[in-house]
Amino acid sequence: AQRVTQPEKLLSVFKGAPVELKCNYSYSGSPELFWYVQYSRQRLQLLLRHISRESIKGFTADLNKGETSFHLKKPFAQEEDSAMYYCALNGGSSNTGKLIFGQGTTLQVKP
């Protein structure tokens, strides 16, 4: 079965500290993985997708097929990074967007 697991409900760090939000998935084919973010009182929005291999707002995520992981990392957290982060897996055919989401991790960056 296709599944996304985010083991941490809450991650609290101090400003300037490194951040790693964990995401593990189970999927039998070639996965397409995403990170979505929801800032306070804002809409859920795409942060990054693994096929783009880009850094957004200092965040990066590498797909590790051996460990079936797609952890989100940032070397130096900022207070404005505080938000809810969701990892998502494309569970349909390659051209459908049926995304399976994890339960989300709240990132709290303290001053």
Add this chain to the structure above:
Amino acid sequence: GAGVSQSPSNKVTEKGKDVELRCDPISGHTALYWYRQSLGQGLEFLIYFQGNSAPDKSGLPSDRFSAERTGGSVSTLTIQRTQQEDSAVYLCASSLTGGSGANVLTFGAGSRLTVL
């Protein structure tokens, strides 16, 4: 429109009543999705439309839930005989089909449903 519009933004209803939630996707987005966001439950997939047809209804939690889409645009999610466990934020999203925009979802602000 400029973004995905959902209405109502807030709905309070009594148990047993029917509710309709509306979603107006981004113009030109052929794919439309409904998700449910509950506290502690993450985002739960409900249904997906490609044009006016729904190839994947697998997430609808019961036969009290139904959705339709007309003219390849506006979609309505209907919940009949609402129960307290239906209380959640219902999110709509749309995307392009094919190309680099495929599978990149743009979400609406959501409709918060409270069943008393």
